[in-house]
Amino acid sequence: xxxxxSISGKAKGGIARAISLDPERRREIGKAGADAxxxxxxxxxxxxxxxxxxxxxxxxGVDIPCYVLNDGTRVLTQEGFLSAIGRAGKAKGGxxxxxxxxxxxxxxxxxxxxxxxNALITENIRRSTTPIVFTTxxxxxxxxxxxxLLPQVCNIYLDARDKKLLKPSQFHIADKAQILxxxxxxxxxxxxxxEATGYQEVRAQDALQKYLEKVIRRELAAWVKRFPDEFxxxxxxxxxxxxxxxxxxxxxVVAHYTRDLVYDRLGPGILRELETKSPKTEDGQRKSKLHxxxxxxxxxxxxxxxxxxxxxxxxxxxxxGYGWNRFVKMVDQVLPRRGQxxxxxxxxxxxxxxxxxxxxx
Numbered sequence: 001x002x003x004x005x006s007i008s009g010k011a012k013g014g015i016a017r018a019i020s021l022d023p024e025r026r027r028e029i030g031k032a033g034a035d036a037x038x039x040x041x042x043x044x045x046x047x048x049x050x051x052x053x054x055x056x057x058x059x060x061g062v063d064i065p066c067y068v069l070n071d072g073t074r075v076l077t078q079e080g081f082l083s084a085i086g087r088a089g090k091a092k093g094g095x096x097x098x099x100x101x102x103x104x105x106x107x108x109x110x111x112x113x114x115x116x117x118n119a120l121i122t123e124n125i126r127r128s129t130t131p132i133v134f135t136t137x138x139x140x141x142x143x144x145x146x147x148x149l150l151p152q153v154c155n156i157y158l159d160a161r162d163k164k165l166l167k168p169s170q171f172h173i174a175d176k177a178q179i180l181x182x183x184x185x186x187x188x189x190x191x192x193x194x195e196a197t198g199y200q201e202v203r204a205q206d207a208l209q210k211y212l213e214k215v216i217r218r219e220l221a222a223w224v225k226r227f228p229d230e231f232x233x234x235x236x237x238x239x240x241x242x243x244x245x246x247x248x249x250x251x252x253v254v255a256h257y258t259r260d261l262v263y264d265r266l267g268p269g270i271l272r273e274l275e276t277k278s279p280k281t282e283d284g285q286r287k288s289k290l291h292x293x294x295x296x297x298x299x300x301x302x303x304x305x306x307x308x309x310x311x312x313x314x315x316x317x318x319x320x321g322y323g324w325n326r327f328v329k330m331v332d333q334v335l336p337r338r339g340q341x342x343x344x345x346x347x348x349x350x351x352x353x354x355x356x357x358x359x360x361x
Contacts, residue, residue: 044141045069045134050197055080057196058183066147066193067136074193075132075144085153086176087111109145111153111173116165120156128152147193154180215299216273226291226300227258231307234314238324261328263290265335266306309335 050067056076057063064080076084087110109129112121128149136142154177160166161174194200229246235257236243263271274290281287294300310331317327 045071045073045132047075047134047136047142049199049202051137054196054198056192058084058180058192062180062183064150066196067134067142067144068193068197068199069132069134073132074147074190074197074199075134076147076150076193078131078143078145081145081150082111084150084176084180085111085157086173112156114167114170116167116170117156117160120159120165125149125152125156147189151181151189153177214297215267215270215295215302216277216293217295217299220277220288221292221294221296223289223292226289226303227307228311231311231314234311234318237318238314238322238327240323260337261310261331262303262306264337265331266302306335 046069047067048070050065052065055063056066062084064084065077066080067075067077069075108126109131112125112129128146132144132146134142134144157166157170157174157177158181160170166174191200232246232250232254233243235254241251259271263274271290274293277293278286278288278290291300291303294303313327313330313334317323317330322330
């Protein structure tokens, strides 16, 4: 049987169809099939931010496409990474990336596989060298490396050059590394990627939300006394008001002072979140105290430390004969409201400290 006779049915029709297609169309079909095979191996991470039109610009002629994945991982494309350090633009065969998906091996990339570099590669760097396979916003499959790996690789080559461990064929990589380290610091690569991809606007909100989750609890806690009596007594002394003791209702303006001196300065976004948790009723009262929403492990220790600092300032102001206005100036300088700029030091007067006394609530 001849070779032609051994091919029949769908296979023969497929070959005939392939011959009739132009090279560009064959590449498109091949890519679609490859993408389908990759997706069957497992769901790939998806790039939520970044595009080829917004590369990471590090230096003259060094532009690296970068993305932020749906799990927050910042990646530099494999091609851009290799080009930046003076290597071939494409890795041969992409076997390292395939292994990353299959989970079979932890393959060291070729630019770090040389034996003369082995002693300089830490275990932490080894864990970062596995290529990441992901889906771009356009839907195509791409390969990349964690952004943090770039400055680490640069430092390895520069360290090897200093120790005279480089081979002549590696000198140009060290030259590229020197250019790159001048353009970035290891701690700054994440911020640079976030800026290039547009993720920085979302990052700030995500970071604030995670911070608030640590400080503010989801469920209301039972009431426990959190504010020392001295805090309120000192407010009355600084305002030159007679102190009636804790058994009497405090002036209504004291609630405003508490909001300003404590919650508005405790941390970014805390006051707004607490007021959302405990909104005012129709009669203007809250069903729960704001501090009942603070977490035991983070929120309440923050509150206790802040109150301790305020009471120290109160004692200092009272001991020096200062009034309310000067006390607030002291607090503004050291514990400013979040998002406000420091005021220029002025010489306050206490002429209005004994101003009209408010009526009890």
